[in-house]
Structures are given as C-alpha cells and as structure tokens.
Amino acid sequence: MKHFFIFIFSLVALSCWSQNISEAFNLMPWPKNITQNNQPFILNEAFTVSLDGPDSERLKSTSVNFLRRLSGRTGIFLKAGFPVSAKQNKTAALKISYNDIASLNINTIEAYILEVSPDQISIKAQTDIGALRGLETVLQLIDFNESTYFIPGVSITDEPRFVWRGLMIDVSRHFHPVHVIKRNLDAMAAVKMNVFHWHLVDDQGFRIQSKVYPQLTKLASDGLFYTQEQIRDVVNYASNLGIRVIPEIDVPGHASAILTAFPNLGSKSGYEYSVERNSGVFDPTLDPTNDDTYVFLEKLFTEIVTLFPDDYFHIGGDENEGRHWDENKDIQKFKKEHNLKTNHDLQTYFNIKVEKILNKLGKKLVGWDEILTPNMPTTAVIHSWRGENEGLPKGGTLIEAAKKGYNTILSNGFYIDRMESIEKHYLTEPIGNVSLTEAERSRILGGEATMWSELTTPLTIDSRIWPRTIAIAERLWSDKSVNDVASMLKRIASVSFRLEELGITHIKNRDVILRNMSNNQDISSLITLQQICEPLKIYARNKDGIEYQTYSPFTLFADACVVDALDAVHFNALVRMQQTKPSQENQAKIKNYLEKWSKNHEQFLKLTPSPILTELTPLSKNLSEASSILLEKLNQNKISSASQEQLDKNLKVLKQDHVDVEVAIIQALETLAH
C-alpha cells in the first residue's frame, strides 16, 4: 500500500502541473476528444484481454502483439499470454467490444471509444479496425512512476479526418525485403495509418513475380523481387493491421525494367533496354500505339489483381516526357490519325485503355497527377504530387481535381525523401481555407507520404521514413486545428522512440553506420557531428542522379545523418530565442554547445584515420575553431579582428557541402558571429 500512496501523490502532482491536456499525454495522432479523470488503471501480472465480437483474425493477432508489447515494455510477467473471449472472462482488465469484421475500403469505420477506470479499460467500436486503433492508443498511454506502471484515467472518442492515410514505399530503386516492409507496416499501424502503396515497378527493377511473364523478374530484378506468396503474406499481414495495400505498376514511362524483358513493347525500335542503375527520368516508354502493349498489360494485371484484394490499382503515369514517342515516326503518324495533338493526349489515350482493363477486373485506377487531362474519366483517382517545384501553383492539383469531380489524394508536401523538416510536412494542410461543397470535400480522400528509394537501403530506410511520417499521420487523422508545432515536437519524440519496439531501426542504425566508418572505434566525436548535420535536401545529394548508382555505398556519414538533427534543432531554437528574449540561462546553454563542439575535434583526432574519416576532417576542424572563437566572443563580448577573420573563414567552409551533408547550425552560428 505504501507504493500506492506514493503513486496517488505523483498523479495529483501531475494533474496540477498539467494545464494543457496535450502536455500530459504523448498521443499521436491526437484524438478527436479526450477528457481526463485522474483514475488510473494499474498494470500488473493479472492483466487480461477479452474480445467481445465476431471472430476476428486481425483482432486476435493484434491483441497477442499488444500483450507482448505491454509485457516487453514494462517487464511485467503476464500470467495470461493470449486474449480470451468475453464469455470466458467477464472481468478482463481490458475488454474489447465490437460488432463487425470490417472490409477494408474507403468506407471502413475506424472510430472507437476508449474508457479507462481503475477497474477496467474498455474499448468499444463498430468494427474490429476501430478496436485496433484503440489498442494503439492504450499503448501510447502507458505511464509509470517509481513503483507502478499504469494507464492514466481518460475518456477518448476518436475517428479520423481523412479515410486515406498512406505511406508509399518505392522498392524498385532499392529493393526492401519482406521483413523491412512488415516492420514499417507495424509502425504505420502504431500511428493509425491505413494505406500501404507499394511502388513495385520502375526503371530500376521489376519487383513482383509474374508466373505469366517470368522474364520480368528473371531479366529485370537482379534476383530481388517478391514471390506471389510473399505478396499475399504481406497483404494479409497488412489486413491484420487494418491497412489496405495498393500496388503500383508504373506505366507507360519509367519502363526500363519492363522493356528489358519485353523490348518489342518499347517505343524506340532497336533501343538497347537495360535495368537502370542511375536515378532520374529516363526515356524508355511503352508504345501506346502497339496492341501488344495492351495484351501484355491485360494479362499482367489480370494476374496481379488476384494478389491484391483492394479496390484500387495504381498505374503511375508520371514523368513521361515522350522523347521516344517523338523519335518514332509510326507513333507520330498514329497521333495524327487519331487526332492526338500532344503527347499528353496520347498518354490519355493510353490511360483510358488501361482504365478499361482495370475496370473489367473490378479495379479503380489511381495515377499520379499527370493523368489529370481534359479527357480523363472522373472515375480515375488523381494522386496529387506536383507543386511549386514542378511549376504548378501552391497546393498543386488536389483542389482542382476535387472540383473537377475526381477522387484525389495528396502527396505534394509529403515527399519525405526530399529530406525536409518535420515541421514543413506537419504544416502541409491539404484543404486549408479553400471553400468546398460537401461533394468536393468528400472527394479529398486523404494523402500519402512517399518514400522514393534512390538513396535508401534497408539499413537507412527507417530513418528516412520515421519520425517525420508520424507528423503526416497526425495531419491526416486529427482535426485541422491540431497544428501546434511545439506540442507535436514534444509528443513525437516519445512516439518515435517507441517505434523501436516494433523493430524500426531509425535510432539504432546510426551507430551501426558510424561504427562501420570508424572501424569500431569510439564514435562519440562522430555522434557530436551527426547531431548538427543533415543530409543534403531536395535531391541535392545525388546531383543529376548520376553521383550514386543503385549499387553505390549508402553507409556514409550522410546516411547516418537525419533530418531535424537533434542538437541543431535545440541550438537553433536557443539562438533564435536569445535574439528575441535573451536570458542568462539560454546563454549558458548556447555556451555549453559551443564548448562541446570546440573540444570535439581533439576527440575526433584520436581516431585512427582512414579515408572515409579523413573526409570529415574539414567539417570537424572548422566547427571546433568556429566554436572556440564564438565562445571567446560570448565570454568577452568581443574578439580580435584576426579572430573575426578566422571565424569568417571557418564559417565559409562550414557553409559548403561536406560529404553530402549540410551543417544545420550554420545560420545560428552566423547570427552569433555578426
């Protein structure tokens, strides 16, 4: 009992401290409604889960995983390792009640009600999917004090704002084996995402087994592809997590892999098609004037749709510049004969034929927003990706598509491979203040984070997806008003860390790369550098797509670095704050950082040098020198002109790209310097 009193005390303390409920809980995405009652449920070894509803494979497997995660996180030796039916156990610690086994589609009900009282935790939902979502909320609520783990007393009613909350993973540029996909599906479910868009085919590889056309993987995958059994396994795994799986076979462009196997379907006769090893936009394109193209696609799609129960099928349709069409006289002739003025018209002709194939197979076509052309039927779904960077107005094509009658999803602003800050993605509001009719609004289904994989391998992909995708998950689930960046940053730190229990490697693989670089020496000086450096952004890392081949090393310093570098974010905030609202305390913290950096080069020099370490020397040296001078300046309020000159030199070097990273504190250092 002694422990219990300590516990009550700390809870009271907690509730006094917490003015704002979002301070008290690290929930993400933030629920629709939450109230607190300060009546926690204490976790102990007697904890049980009961299921009250029709037999649900997904809820059974998720409850087992729930129990493992609860036990793994707390170290509690649960007596009951498996859920039971509500008939067997009427007084279960966690009672889950639901009415239906959901079909996974854009109408699936994902709402749930969660009530925590000292006697019981209850989750009520219309569907088993809603119940899954509630279980993830319970796991995010787990809290502790010195003597007890507990679930704080809350009442939550929750449902998503958008029905389509997706993550696309490109497995063509770099292949990502089944276990990499599965751990990312687990992470998606942990933040209530529900669409996995599987970019299976591109210039760099055909990654799905076709038994009808085995040449595709034999000639164009380097042996790296999913068997049909693996695809079924992943689809079933995703379904158990309440995640739909949408395949993408990118056509008619991005076709180097397909045409490596079937050059006769290409637009340029005699062209030597081969699997692409570089990044970029390439010319190989299916010939839309060749009937064989449609025979091939129909047979292929007929086979592939059997693996994916989802209503939707993504055909890509992006970035076809039509060069090979222009170079082919027969295609030019065909365009004239069919009154197709532009290559866009020709591609629309192609898209319409492909859509008919898909419709016959019971599938709805999704395509990147290049398919949004005047003649495209509104039955297609427009995947809005282009924006200001591609010469379109801000916000891209999402609203336009919805107004024109298309269902549509947003990826512009959610391109996580661009290595931009979490804040930018978080504040990408799909609708904003645009006024829409109810019908128009309902056509905006949601959005997708897109993980293009030119520069990622299984070693690094998790750190490119997470934690930023958590912010996107909240944007798509939570109310538009949930947009406080400081609150998001506080909550995401906890939720991001917890992905590690699902096998996500975004934290642990940093040290793997740094150990590899240093040949297993002390990596602390490298960590200090890593925490202020970020990979080059917006495709600057792989200039023109030819610095890196698909088989280049992705074990470099830049691969150990992540967006929103930890110390950089803190330091930059301190310097900003010091500009507007100076304090002794902040100043001391700034000096602490400068001291750490000024000493770091000495530590770095203790490493036995190797070529890959030597490349970091200018970065390490100039950072230390600049920090020492700035420290002197802050301490003495002035520095000599020689020191200022040296500082300027240092900063000039730090401003340059180093080994494919940028120094993310450079602006703050310049602020302090001038």
Place this chain on the structure above:
Amino acid sequence: MKHFFIFIFSLVALSCWSQNISEAFNLMPWPKNITQNNQPFILNEAFTVSLDGPDSERLKSTSVNFLRRLSGRTGIFLKAGFPVSAKQNKTAALKISYNDIASLNINTIEAYILEVSPDQISIKAQTDIGALRGLETVLQLIDFNESTYFIPGVSITDEPRFVWRGLMIDVSRHFHPVHVIKRNLDAMAAVKMNVFHWHLVDDQGFRIQSKVYPQLTKLASDGLFYTQEQIRDVVNYASNLGIRVIPEIDVPGHASAILTAFPNLGSKSGYEYSVERNSGVFDPTLDPTNDDTYVFLEKLFTEIVTLFPDDYFHIGGDENEGRHWDENKDIQKFKKEHNLKTNHDLQTYFNIKVEKILNKLGKKLVGWDEILTPNMPTTAVIHSWRGENEGLPKGGTLIEAAKKGYNTILSNGFYIDRMESIEKHYLTEPIGNVSLTEAERSRILGGEATMWSELTTPLTIDSRIWPRTIAIAERLWSDKSVNDVASMLKRIASVSFRLEELGITHIKNRDVILRNMSNNQDISSLITLQQICEPLKIYARNKDGIEYQTYSPFTLFADACVVDALDAVHFNALVRMQQTKPSQENQAKIKNYLEKWSKNHEQFLKLTPSPILTELTPLSKNLSEASSILLEKLNQNKISSASQEQLDKNLKVLKQDHVDVEVAIIQALETLAH
C-alpha cells in the same frame, strides 16, 4: 604519390612491429598456411571481380554481396557493381578461378588458395564453395591507412580440419522468422561454417508447414511457422553460401506440439495435450507400439524430405524419460512381447523403424546421443551432446561413437545457450590426445554450436550466438594447434564487430533494450552496469523452467547483458595480473575502473525511476559503495574497520543474483578487498 609513400612507410612500420603473423591479421578461422609479402593490393573505384569457371549461382550472388560489402565498408564508389566472366575481363582486380560446382555434402572440397600481389588478387579453388571461403578471407583482410584501403600482401592455402561445422537454431521454443535465420546464415558463412541444423519441432511449437497434415501448424504453432516456400527459400539461400541445411523433427519425445494436433498418436490415452508454454523435459511422447505412428511419420517425412536436399535428417531422439510409456499398460505388454527390457530398448525399436523410413527416402538418420544403444545400426549418425553435466565421462560420447563405428558430431562443449565463456568453447578440443585409427578419426565429422531458444527472441538471439560461435567455428576449421586464447580474443573482437555489416544485431540491440527499460533516458549508467554483468549461466536463469513462459518478457536487463562482459573481462585480467606481476600502470587502470563505478550510482539516480529500473538499484548502489571503499583502500593502503565492514556487506549483496544476472567482477573485487 605523396599518400603512397606514407602508406609504404606505415606498412614497413607494421612489418617491423609484427613478430607474430597472427598479430597482424584478424583472420578467423585462422587459415592452414599463411605467408606475408608486404606487397599490398590497393583498393580503388576501378576494382573488379571476374569469375573463371562453370556458371555458379552461388558464386555470382556471393560476389555481388562481396562487392556491396567492400563498398559499404570503405565508402568506395565502385564503377562496376557486378562480377564479370573472366573472358570479358582478363585483368580483373580479383580473379576467381574454380573448376566445379560443388554438391553440398560431407565430401565437398572447401580448399582454396589466395594470393595477393600489387597487381591482382587471385583465388583458386577446386570448387565454387572453396572460392566462397576465399572471398570471406579477403574481406577479413581489408585494412586501411589514412589515405588508402588495401589488402595486405599474403599467400594463403587453406582447408578445414572438420567437414561438419554447424550451428543449430531452435525455432520451436521461440520462433525466429526467415530474416533472422538468413542473417545468421550470412554470419555463419563469414566464419566458414557449413551446416545449419534447423530444430523445427519441439514441445513448444511445430514450425514447418505440412500440406499433408495442416493440423500440425494450425493447432500447434500459434501461427508462427515457415511455409514450404520459405523453407525452400532458406535452403537455397544457404546453398548459395555453401551451407547445408539439416531439418530436425524431434521424436518420439518432445512431442507436445505433434500430439496437440494428433492426440491419438500419444502414449497416454485421455491426456490433454497442448502446446507447451514452459521450458523443460515433458512427458508427451509418441506411442512406438502404434502402427499409426509410423504411418504418420512416413507420410510426414516423405513430404518434408522434398524440401531438404541434404543427405541427413535429424530425428532428435533425446530426453525421453518414458513416463507415459510406464503408465500405459498396453505399451508395457508390448515391451514384454517384443523382449524389450527397458524404455531405451523400446526407443531403439522405434529408432530402427524410423531409420528404415528415412533410408527408403534416401536419407541418413542423425540423432542426439541417446540413440547410441547396443542395437542401433551404425548407419545412424550420433550427435554427441551429453557430458559431465549429464553424468557421462568428460568428452561425452563422441569418441565412443566413433570407436563403435558411427559417424559422429560434437555439441557437448558447444552449448552456447548455457551462457558460458568464449574461452571454454574455444578450448573444447573434440579429439584431444586420444589415439584413433584413421577410420575412427574419419568418423568424427565435426561439431555444432547449439542455440536452444527458451530464453531468446529475435531481439536477443544474435547476442547469444555471436561472437562465441566464431570461436567454435575456428575450433572446427583450424588446426588443433591454433589454440592461443589471447590471440583468439584479439582477432574475434574485429571479426565479431564486422558481423554487424551482415545485419547481425548483437551489438546494436543492447542499447535498444536499455532505452526500452529507461523509457529513452540517458542509458550511460546502465551501460556501465551492463559491461560488468552477465546473464545467469547453465540454466540458472530460468529455474526449473517455470520462471519464464514462452511469452514472458525478454526485454530485461539480463537480456541486454552478454557473456564475457567487456569491462569485466578487462578488469579481471588486470586484477589477476596485478597479483602476479604488479605494475603502477595496471594499478592506475584498476583505479580508473573503480572510479567509474563509484560515480555511476549518482548518474543512475538521475534517471526517472520506474519499476524495471528500481530493480537495479541494489546492484548499482552496492557497486558504487564497494568501488569507493576499494578506491580508498588502494589510495591509502588501508581502510577503517567500519569501511571494511561496509565493503563486506556490499560484496555480499553483489554476490547474490540480481535481476537474473551475476556480477562478473565479484571475484576480482574480493581479491582487492582481502
């Protein structure tokens, strides 16, 4: 050229320093013959690999992986990402020549010759398997200086001492998915092991899909099993690494899972068979007097052998105490009728029938050494596992089996799940000074490390297998005379670290567990404790097999700890040395450790406490107090009697088990204390 001179200089320096060649290279297993020529091959982006021999899938895939590992480790952007045939490239940097595609069996030739000169690296081998082994040696040779990566000039001729160098993984007690198996196969190949023994069936789960008897996995796997396609995939993956795969279906004991699906084959009628959640030796046993048992086994084995091309098939046969046989009157009657005096005789009756089934299927029977009974035909292979702990003479049954005419393999001494030191496994010499005829010697095929998985999950299994299994790999490959522990410890540090590039998680998952325990706080104080604590040994952790269920948490402090705890090994050696050959320098190092530990509790107390951290408090507190007093003692050459009393109290606490670990420096602390 400037760099080149530096490089030559450092090489000369190296060769002067290196009196002993085993100091110069971190090769493991150590090769049969090696000479040095100080003429290194410099690695650069022009590096290429050529293959000169018949088309070998395994050599192609391994060379591609070789190039990726070379590039990943050095950061060199290789221009050629794939090997070519020797006809295409006559001047390849690394030329691999071989004559045959090997069949994988106990006669496979694994010898190779490796020559490194400034112009070329060449690997010559009779078979493609020999070439694979040589490639791993090249990767272990990679060295660097400030400006260059290089392969030191050496000539190596190499071949194994034993033909059977295995690792057994138990996937029944805890299931280990395909990717866990694959990464461990990669690691095995990296240290030239060649047999993966897959313990697929035991009381705790039936882990292989049977299409003939789907009930087996439906009722007795919790959904955790390998499909036949996955089995084929793993077998093919292993074959590409030159690793044979031997399945084990443990019968007639360890049969809870089988009998959960087929209770009618059990020895005790009316018994409620269920998948076992605890560890230990259980009573459920197949009924050897029931003809249906053999019908079942023949159908099952007929199906399973199609998945495993290897000549051998392991039937377990261990730890059947025959209690259910004793309790069954019909079985007692059967024994009398067939003149089977003991349960061992009855089991031999069973084994002989099973062997006939296997022989009909073209397979040779392997069984744990309980099958070594007077009537057992010598066509069976005896897997020697019992030893002094099981009441047998030292060395167990290996020599006895060989002398009696059986082929035999050794696991006694290689039980890595017992959590004993690397040194113990390393010094387990299979033959020793026993005098054997040539025929007897040839029957000793080799040995296997055994990874029983009662206390491991995918999170921790790698740290239980590695690095200790590297020492076993050397014991089985290298000459008997290669047994210097200090040399082994020096080399294994490097080879163990490099397993991380293959995805082995033995290093990185420590921090995952400590972060989980601390809820992502600063784990440095926990690391300090981890580096002197080792998991309880020889099954003391899971007393009587009932503390832990299969679904218990394996995310505890003990799971973060490993055998041969880093600081403990160093500190113990220092204290030992100080006893025999005292020096100021050693004394200073000892004091450094004591200082670190004495300050650690203060750091530990900064962590926000939780129940799982609070359990560590006695350990942390007593270690700090003891270290402070010992430090005082070393500094002043005496301490007060009150301090001595306090110290004794501290040491008494540290001697107890704490949270399933033992303090691995306790003896050294006591030495210092008295």
